[in-house]
Amino acid sequence: MLLLRKRKIGHKFSMESDDEDVNFYINRGGFPIQQEYWHKLWKHTKRHHSAKGEEAENQIRGNRSLSKVPVPIAPTITPGMTTEERIICIQNYISDLHYNFTGLQFFEIKKSRPMSGLMEIAKDMIKESLPIKCLEAVILSIYFTCGLEGLDRFPISFKSCFNSHHHRHVVLGIHYSGRYGALGLSRRRTLMYKPLIYRSLMDLIQQYKTSYEECYHELEKVKIGLPVDHSVHSCEPIKWKHVAINYKKSSTDNVRKALEKFSKQIKTKMYSEIKIATSSKSQKSPYGSSQNHNSSETKATNKNKTKKQPVLYQIKI
Template identity: 40%
Template structure:
């Protein structure tokens, strides 16, 4: 649950406060700044004196260096896709993980891609320490335009000592090879290079699950979304819950089959399409909390058609622009207009 206070919001897991979210914007207001330092002392009661010394040290503070974002890495034809992803990950790492206990940016995951990418630009401008969700957005922003690269979210819900934790990374797929971008307190819970180690999605997920188990975490749920369109100005929203698996309650062979099914769905979706589809991508998935089955997938995909070429898109756009002529049968003409497919530039 989240408890809203003046200027910041506490994110809780039961009675445990995980962190605070800054609601006052930047620069930090006095109340958010005071809450950040107080929370740090509450988390580390044995280091209160050291924390006070750091807080009062203003004159001798080292100069802050801002890392240069790799804005043009996506269009650099001299670099391989693996090298481009390494550049993006290096930049994310140089921003450093946010250990302050105060998340500096207020992010709503239900916003459109355009709004989330605007927040990502703001984060790059400020160059402040970040958490996993902020690293996800920055990675999404900087990888937009890399031809042939599919990006999707992978989110984890784990339990450690009765406390629930959540983590999200940016999954990537290129030429049947999988990897991941992101940031975490643990190095093996963030970056996975495109080195050919993960030739299927199940191997990538298993690697994260094994890493969590090594740290004593129980993986309660893994959620995977649909690939995200390469368009910084799109008003589509990210599909976060295309597939949900519970590794602690499901046999490994069973959820491996489910992961293979979501990959087959991706192959039937034109991720790099310029125009919106008549049928929203959200209609491809089951309601929240249910697992995709082979029967439901096949039935849904049979009724969904995507525009595969330019001519079809142009015909749809022309038919949408043409205004119907007024005649006596207005009701029948209205019904025909509603059935006409449309295409909207995003």
């Protein structure tokens, strides 16, 4: 879960606010972790644990007698496993990495990066086996589910409010054989993994809404992105927002209609690539009317392309 982001100009690190209103830093220097980021991590510990922070640092830093932390083993997917079994195996691995409470986010995730770049970060997560946060868990879930035939994956983002503070969270929604579920990681077990048992997307979202209420959070907004490409080499970025729901301005019926409409679009294009159709403006020729003889041919070509291209319109309620 993420809240506000603060950037320092001229510095390589940035500071964010967590769902417990605890600031944390992002490691932008890669691996091995540079000394300045270790310094920020321990500074965070001292600041948020008051008198015990320095004591904890002295007990851990330089202590060679600490017990070794077990390294989670990446899930082994065999041909005989069902899709449901593979999903459980992937979620167990993500849970074994544990949620990151250190105050330093170890992997920098830029949502605008192409799919191939994010998949390289996922490989680094497996190699380093460090604790992760919700956005990192989504990227890792996408990596492990690439190539699972018939499985649709789409990001689901949440914005909630507790005690006048806004909190953000994201999971990876999944759809398979008429059932919905989700993969992810959170401080709260009820806000992460959901098994493939929900008959509709509305049931899945409603389950998250109930879980937020049990944590005394008011769910304000939900955003659902388009299905993610199954190719780890895709140069296209992930579409994080396609359906935007504002619970403060929408009735339950409107929410249900929007989710049903989106679900129908997904089901009808389950095994094909889905893109939002965009209209490109015609470019003026620097040679004036000398290019007019190609206009009829260009129009016919564009018309054929328009017919073949699948269309999904953005839904806002």
